[in-house]
Amino acid sequence: MRHLKSVNQKAQRIQSTLENDVVALQQGGAPAGPHVPLGCSFVFSPGWEVDSNGGTAGLCQPVERDLFDCYLTCFWPAHVPDLYNHAPDWTAKCASAQKDWRKIDLIFP
Amino acid sequence: MNLIRRGEYHAFAGGDARFLYLVPSAAVIRIDDVTQAILDALETGDRSPGDLTASLGDRWTPEDVRSSIDELLGLRAVYPVVAPPPKPIAEKPKRRIPLQTLVLNVTSKCNLSCGYCYEYGEDRIVEQTTKPRFMNEEIARQSVDFMFAESDDSPTVNLTFFGGETLMNFKVLKSALAYAKERASALGKEVNSSLTTNATLLREEVIDWIVENDVGVTVSIDGAREQQDKHRTFSNGMGSYDIIVPHIKQLLARHRRRPVGARVTLTGQNLDVVSIYKHLFEEIGFWEVGFAPVTTSWQREYSIQDDGFQTLLSGFQTLAADFLQSALAGRRHGFSNVRDTLEELHKGMSKAYPCGAGLGLMGVATDGDVALCHRFAGSNSHKLGTVFDGVDHSRQDDFLTKHHIANKTDCSTCWARPLCAGGCYHEAHTRYGSTVEPNLHYCDWIRSWTNTCLEVYGTLAERAPEFLTQFDR
Numbered sequence: 001m002r003h004l005k006s007v008n009q010k011a012q013r014i015q016s017t018l019e020n021d022v023v024a025l026q027q028g029g030a031p032a033g034p035h036v037p038l039g040c041s042f043v044f045s046p047g048w049e050v051d052s053n054g055g056t057a058g059l060c061q062p063v064e065r066d067l068f069d070c071y072l073t074c075f076w077p078a079h080v081p082d083l084y085n086h087a088p089d090w091t092a093k094c095a096s097a098q099k100d101w102r103k104i105d106l107i108f109p
Numbered sequence: 110m111n112l113i114r115r116g117e118y119h120a121f122a123g124g125d126a127r128f129l130y131l132v133p134s135a136a137v138i139r140i141d142d143v144t145q146a147i148l149d150a151l152e153t154g155d156r157s158p159g160d161l162t163a164s165l166g167d168r169w170t171p172e173d174v175r176s177s178i179d180e181l182l183g184l185r186a187v188y189p190v191v192a193p194p195p196k197p198i199a200e201k202p203k204r205r206i207p208l209q210t211l212v213l214n215v216t217s218k219c220n221l222s223c224g225y226c227y228e229y230g231e232d233r234i235v236e237q238t239t240k241p242r243f244m245n246e247e248i249a250r251q252s253v254d255f256m257f258a259e260s261d262d263s264p265t266v267n268l269t270f271f272g273g274e275t276l277m278n279f280k281v282l283k284s285a286l287a288y289a290k291e292r293a294s295a296l297g298k299e300v301n302s303s304l305t306t307n308a309t310l311l312r313e314e315v316i317d318w319i320v321e322n323d324v325g326v327t328v329s330i331d332g333a334r335e336q337q338d339k340h341r342t343f344s345n346g347m348g349s350y351d352i353i354v355p356h357i358k359q360l361l362a363r364h365r366r367r368p369v370g371a372r373v374t375l376t377g378q379n380l381d382v383v384s385i386y387k388h389l390f391e392e393i394g395f396w397e398v399g400f401a402p403v404t405t406s407w408q409r410e411y412s413i414q415d416d417g418f419q420t421l422l423s424g425f426q427t428l429a430a431d432f433l434q435s436a437l438a439g440r441r442h443g444f445s446n447v448r449d450t451l452e453e454l455h456k457g458m459s460k461a462y463p464c465g466a467g468l469g470l471m472g473v474a475t476d477g478d479v480a481l482c483h484r485f486a487g488s489n490s491h492k493l494g495t496v497f498d499g500v501d502h503s504r505q506d507d508f509l510t511k512h513h514i515a516n517k518t519d520c521s522t523c524w525a526r527p528l529c530a531g532g533c534y535h536e537a538h539t540r541y542g543s544t545v546e547p548n549l550h551y552c553d554w555i556r557s558w559t560n561t562c563l564e565v566y567g568t569l570a571e572r573a574p575e576f577l578t579q580f581d582r
Contacts, residue, residue: 001180001183002141002176002177002180003140003141003143003144003173003176003177003180003181004138004139004140004141004144004177004180004181004184004186005138005139006136006137006138007128007137007138007139007567007570008135008136008137008454008455008456008457008566008570009455009456009457009581010134010135010136010137010456010457010458010459011131011134011136011137011138011184011457013457014134014136014184015183015184018183018184
């Protein structure tokens with residue numbers, strides 16, 4: 001901090017938490033320590049999108065990947081079944097998403 | 110328009126620098142000129158960062174103004190109008206606080222008859238006839254067991270003896286402390302002991318025991334002969350000064366490992382804190398001297414009235430200035446009120462409760478009833494359990510929820526609340542008949558005194574920061 005100086009212990013503690021807070025890159029670079037952006041909102045992952053021709057053939061990932069974006073990798077409760085408790089076999093018949101996505105069943109909890 | 114608004118803080122100066130005491134975090138920060146200009150501008154109303162940058166543009170670059178605003182936002186000295194600080198919630202502590210200090214009222218009997226005493230005087234809350242006058246050895250042992258059981262994983266516990274006149278039950282003190290030491294070593298804990306006494310019974314044998322066992326001692330004494338003998342008399346009216354001073358001198362000469370403190374009760378007739386301090390610190394030789402106004406309802410003849418609080422404040426300010434000069438010169442000063450406050454300021458304590466009563470501290474009555482603190486020991490309406498059955502945690506939780514600072518609406522706009530939190534429960538009970546009331550009769554006094562301590566703190570931070578490192582522990 002340039003304008004304020006933390007004088008007592010509490011101010012120093014608050015300041016130390018600010019240093020590890022989310023910062024804009026324009027504010028002078030990423031802070032030291034682990035700073036790996038995680039989750040679907042941080043990575044570019046084409047969703048229900050189309051390619052430059054209006055189709056899905058030219059997407060950098062298969063459109064079927066959408067089915068799995070929230071599955072396994074993501075903490076976010078979404079439109080996929082809960083594989084830990086209710087539907088451990090949901091993808092059992094789907095060895096390859098591109099080929100087998102039709103084999104994935106609807107789940108009614 | 111993303112307007113920003115002045116947050117809650119108290120501005121003060123010390124050692125030619127300007128500071129903010131942030132509320133409720135209790136952070137102390139030093140500010141520079143551009144920050145001061147931004148805060149000045151916000152005093153007149155909400156402003157947007159763009160507006161501030163433009164209006165301060167003749168003196169500072171936009172980059173200076175912006176970065177200062179960012180820092181102020183980060184520490185919550187200002188906040189966006191659309192995102193005001195959350196309202197505090199009254200809830201009990203997330204984790205149970207282990208018992209750290211147990212005060213044993215080993216007797217409710219006293220050999221003095223001080224007119225202002227809350228235990229015996231007109232404002233007493235415990236009807237003495239219903240309880241035994243002395244704690245017996247068995248209950249003292251049970252209390253020690255209770256203390257260790259409730260201390261959870263705390264490595265250190267503090268056992269404090271109180272009265273009445275504590276030393277009237279010397280036999281039980283001795284056996285209780287011996288038992289506590291035995292239990293502590295079996296449990297791998299440390300026990301620290303202390304007592305408060307009027308010094309009338311500090312015989313050689315007692316001093317031997319105090320020295321041998323490293324017992325911390327606080328002596329209740331009101332000043333020089335004339336000041337002491339005004340209220341602190343025997344039942345026949347004879348003053349106690351001439352009896353106690355030789356005892357105290359002997360104790361001070363022999364007990365060198367633990368500081369011996371004086372604790373002064375101030376009344377409407379005894380407010381000359383400067384002369385009291387000089388007598389007790391310089392002439393008698395106490396390590397430190399602490400002052401507390403008498404706890405009483407306002408109509409008592411000895412209570413401190415409005416102009417008395419003013420006299421008291423100027424005396425405290427004189428002693429605080431004296432303390433500051435000593436600290437800057439590297440000399441020890443014994444005014445413990447300022448020292449204790451400096452420690453709390455340095456740590457940035459922001460209290461949900463005014464003190465540890467009912468939290469990490471409890472008091473035990475002569476019959477083994479456990480209450481909020483020693484001042485309530487024996488009062489059935491402030492009972493939290495017994496040493497036989499432990500703490501009634503639902504009662505304790507109920508007490509903590511009710512007494513949370515968030516429930517004291519009078520305190521919600523006061524900048525001194527992180528330190529004061531409404532003040533002593535016993536004082537509130539005596540003045541207003543309820544422990545949940547904040548002590549509104551000394552709000553102005555508390556704010557002025559806290560400001561004085563902040564100025565001392567700021568000056569030390571600027572000119573003698575090494576002095577403050579003693580509080581870093």
